Amino acid sequence: xxxxxxxxxxxxxxxxxxxxxxxxGLDLPEGLVTAFCGPNGSGKSTALRVMRGLHVPSMGDVEVxxxxxxxxxPRELAKSVAMLSQSxxxxxxxxxxxLVRLGRFAHQRGFRGxxxxxxxxxxxxxxxxxxxxxxxxxxxxxxxxxLQRAWIAMTIAQDAPHIFLDEPTNHLDVSHAFEVLELVxxxxxxxxxxxxxxxxxxxxxxxxxxxxxxxxxxxxxxxGPTQDVLTERRIAEVFGIGCRLIEIxxxxxxxxxxxxxx
Amino acid sequence: MSPIAxxxxxxxxxxxxxxxxxxxxxxxSSALPLDRVTAALIGxxxxxxxxxxxxxxxxxxxxxxxxxxxxALAGALLQRVTRNPVAAxxxxxxxxxxxxxxxxxxxxxxxxxxxxxxxxxxxxxxxALGALVFAALVAVLALFDPQGRSPLRIILYGxxxxxxxxxxxxxxxxxxxxxxAGQALTWLTGSVGAAHWQDVGTVAAGLIAATxxxxxxxxxxxxxxxxxxxxxxxxxxxxxxxxxFLVLAVALTALAVSQVxxxxxxxxxxxxxxxxxxGQFTGGYLAATAMIGGVLVLGADTLARTLAxxxxxxxxxxxxxxxxxxxxxxxxxxxxxxx
Numbered sequence: 001x002x003x004x005x006x007x008x009x010x011x012x013x014x015x016x017x018x019x020x021x022x023x024x025g026l027d028l029p030e031g032l033v034t035a036f037c038g039p040n041g042s043g044k045s046t047a048l049r050v051m052r053g054l055h056v057p058s059m060g061d062v063e064v065x066x067x068x069x070x071x072x073x074p075r076e077l078a079k080s081v082a083m084l085s086q087s088x089x090x091x092x093x094x095x096x097x098x099l100v101r102l103g104r105f106a107h108q109r110g111f112r113g114x115x116x117x118x119x120x121x122x123x124x125x126x127x128x129x130x131x132x133x134x135x136x137x138x139x140x141x142x143x144x145x146x147l148q149r150a151w152i153a154m155t156i157a158q159d160a161p162h163i164f165l166d167e168p169t170n171h172l173d174v175s176h177a178f179e180v181l182e183l184v185x186x187x188x189x190x191x192x193x194x195x196x197x198x199x200x201x202x203x204x205x206x207x208x209x210x211x212x213x214x215x216x217x218x219x220x221x222x223x224g225p226t227q228d229v230l231t232e233r234r235i236a237e238v239f240g241i242g243c244r245l246i247e248i249x250x251x252x253x254x255x256x257x258x259x260x261x262x
Numbered sequence: 263m264s265p266i267a268x269x270x271x272x273x274x275x276x277x278x279x280x281x282x283x284x285x286x287x288x289x290x291s292s293a294l295p296l297d298r299v300t301a302a303l304i305g306x307x308x309x310x311x312x313x314x315x316x317x318x319x320x321x322x323x324x325x326x327x328x329x330x331x332x333x334a335l336a337g338a339l340l341q342r343v344t345r346n347p348v349a350a351x352x353x354x355x356x357x358x359x360x361x362x363x364x365x366x367x368x369x370x371x372x373x374x375x376x377x378x379x380x381x382x383x384x385x386x387x388x389x390a391l392g393a394l395v396f397a398a399l400v401a402v403l404a405l406f407d408p409q410g411r412s413p414l415r416i417i418l419y420g421x422x423x424x425x426x427x428x429x430x431x432x433x434x435x436x437x438x439x440x441x442x443a444g445q446a447l448t449w450l451t452g453s454v455g456a457a458h459w460q461d462v463g464t465v466a467a468g469l470i471a472a473t474x475x476x477x478x479x480x481x482x483x484x485x486x487x488x489x490x491x492x493x494x495x496x497x498x499x500x501x502x503x504x505x506x507f508l509v510l511a512v513a514l515t516a517l518a519v520s521q522v523x524x525x526x527x528x529x530x531x532x533x534x535x536x537x538x539x540x541g542q543f544t545g546g547y548l549a550a551t552a553m554i555g556g557v558l559v560l561g562a563d564t565l566a567r568t569l570a571x572x573x574x575x576x577x578x579x580x581x582x583x584x585x586x587x588x589x590x591x592x593x594x595x596x597x598x599x600x601x
Contacts, residue, residue: 054491078497089489091542098543105485106497114545158496 003066005030005162005194006051011060013046020046022218023060028196028211033188035205035226036198038215039239044198045086047215048164051196052083065162078106082158086166086198088151092140096150099139100125103157125157129183145176152180156187163187165197169204177201181208202256206230214238230256271539272546275553282557283327286564287319291571322457326563326577327556328465329518330528333357334555335472336511336518337529338536338548342486343507344416348592350530351515352585354420355396357526358427360519363392365434386464389520390513396423397512414593461521468517472510476548483507484543525578527585528558534588 005028013021021043028034036044049055050062053069062069065080072080082103090099103125104118126132129149134142139150148168155163165184169177185208187193199205205212205226212229214221216238222229235243235256242259288299294311301307302315333351340349340356351357367388371380403419476483482503485493490500515529532555536542540550562580569575 049491052495054494074494074499075497078495083495085489085491085495087489088492090487090492094487094543102485102488103496105481108481154496 003030004028004063005065005196007061007063008047008051009061009063011047011050011057011062013043013050013055013057015046015055020218021050021057024218024220026213026220026223028194028213030194031188031192032210033184033195033197033208034211034213035209036196036213036215037200037202037205037230038221041217042215042238043218044213044215045166047213048083048166048196048198049085052081052164053077054083054085075106078158078160080160081162081164082155082160083164084151084155084166084168086170090139093138095136095138096126096131096142096153097122097135099150100131100135100153100157103154104159106158121157121159125153128156128186129153144171145173145179148172148176148180152183161192162194162196165195167198167200169199169201177204184208202230202235206253206256227253268540268544268546272549272553275540275550275557279327279553279556279560282560282564283323286323286326286560287315289564289568290314290319321459321462322563323560324462325457325465325521326560328462328469329522329525330532330555330557330559331552332465332469332472332514332518332555333525333528333559334532334536334551335476335548336514337555338533338551339483339507339511339514340529341533342483343504343511345486345489346416347534348414348417348530348589349420350527350533351393351511352424352524352526352528353417353530353589354400355423355427356393356400356512356515357519357524357529358424358431359396360389360393360516361524362396362427362430362434363388363390363516364520365431365438366392369434369438383464386517386520390516392427393512393516393519396427397508399423401508417593457521465517465521468514472514475506475510479503479506480548483548487543522559522563523576523578525559525562525581527581527589528555530592531581531585531588532558534592 006026007028008024008026010023010025011021012019012023020041024043024047026047036048038044046055050057051064053062053072064072064077069077090102100122101114101118104114104121107118107121108114123132126135129152131146131149131153134146134150139147142150148171152165152168155165168180168184172180181204184195184197188195197209199209209226211224212226213223214229214234221238222234230245232243232245239258244257244259245254246257247254284296284299284303287303288294288296292314294302294314298307298311299315302311305312307315336356337350340351340354341347343349364385367385371384373379400416400419400423404416407415409415482498485496485498486500486503486507488496494500518525533542533551535554536547536551540547558581559577562577566575566577566580
């Protein structure tokens with residue numbers, strides 16, 4: 001069997017006494033774009049944070065790239081898995097360039113240590129996110145879409161083979177959201193990075209994810225290839241609304257149309 | 263940011279500090295012209311000049327510089343750890359906590375003849391203990407408050423505890439014998455006063471240790487501008503880094519306060535001047551902050567002893583005169599950006 005990107009075994013996680021994940025088991029294969037979908041509070045963000053070691057589960061075992069999470073040093077883990085959380089924050093005076101440089105922490109040693117390879121990684125990240133022309137601008141003076149791209153640039157600069165993104169299209173309009181997901185696809189297809197992302201928009205998941213994990217009330221309702229998981233029946237069950245999948249001519253994936261008042 | 267390169271700006275600051283050191287060494291009741299100060303400093307001066315410079319003036323001048331550096335670094339570290347530009351040792355109650363430690367030490371360990379029953383060298387430790395207790399109190403209050411992460415909440419706890427510490431110091435001074443009160447007055451408002459090379463050595467040793475730690479793990483400091491979760495995702499053990507820098511800030515504050523008294527606001531002013539003229543995300547920010555802190559305390563102390571001779575003003579009163587308005591301005595600015 002191919003090495004798994006991450007493996008959860010009987011994982012239970014709680015926040016302030018509320019159980020967000022109930023004895024979840026999950027295997028995520030390497031090399032794909034995987035989307036975590038599900039209603040609000042279904043545990044998808046928690047699962048992502050547990051996999052990145054940002055939330056300690058109260059029970060169960062977590063493995064990343066074949067090694068138990070506890071065996072990783074913080075720097076090693078950061079070199080293997082980069083993650084952008086839901087609402088990252090930094091001082092508004094920080095320039096895009098300085099922000100992106102912070103992504104290089106795991107590769108640096110000592111007090112200053114900005115080496116050529118750090119500079120190259122930062123330049124590539126700025127280039128990939130089309131932020132090069134804004135490198136000198138303080139992040140407080142960016143538009144929502146630009147800011148999100150700046151954070152993604154920081155995440156890319158970390159140069160990790162695995163990237164986790166928690167709702168990267170939040171606060172973005174449709175065209176910016178597509179831009180971010182096109183970038184995600186490029187990172188996967190041309191650079192071979194494995195990507196796991198939390199997505200609310202099922203149409204985005206349908207279009208960009210190779211696999212989908214569907215969360216429901218702290219359990220996994222289904223996991224597998226996108227079109228096998230996102231069926232009319234399952235979406236209706238999990239989200240509690242009616243839904244139709246409609247083929248549109250010229251599009252290779254069906255469009256999810258929710259039908260309220262089912 | 264100004265077009266001058268960062269190394270040049272740092273060199274400029276170092277030059278400022280050096281010039282101010284020479285000038286401050288010359289100033290005083292028997293003023294020495296700069297050439298005689300320089301001659302004495304390089305060991306070619308007359309005997310009398312050498313005594314004035316090396317025994318009377320220089321220890322005090324160097325102590326002021328080092329204490330200023332320690333307080334400024336403490337302020338810059340606290341601002342990073344709390345992710346709060348308004349944080350500083352005096353605002354979080356740490357400076358006054360250290361003063362409580364010192365005054366309590368003087369009170370507890372004096373006999374009826376007003377002589378200390380233990381060595382005065384324990385005094386920095388007493389300051390550290392007081393500083394640590396008050397820093398811990400602020401931290402505990404913030405941790406148990408569901409909104410305790412909000413920058414202004416932490417500041418409120420700090421200011422309340424600082425007021426409590428000030429009251430404790432005043433009470434101990436009034437209840438204690440007069441001699442002790444006179445001795446303790448130094449720590450109320452801050453004064454570099456009578457300095458010996460031994461004191462200079464103590465602060466220098468602490469500062470060197472702190473510098474070594476910062477050279478080894480200084481890159482964590484910059485990383486803490488990110489929110490904790492994002493910082494952790496870039497590979498920092500956030501909890502450990504925060505604890506380390508918090509302890510370092512408390513230790514630096516205690517070290518400075520035990521030697522020069524409760525000189526307030528330096529830890530607030532110096533990092534902000536460094537932000538303005540150097541940039542808080544540019545390499546060498548901590549070095550710039552430290553040098554500015556040195557300039558500030560040396561400047562305040564020199565003014566304090568030359569403005570109204572023979573009366574010596576407390577240096578802490580002068581730094582507060584600049585620091586308190588800056589603090590208010592920062593609070594107003596904070597309200598504008600978050601309100």
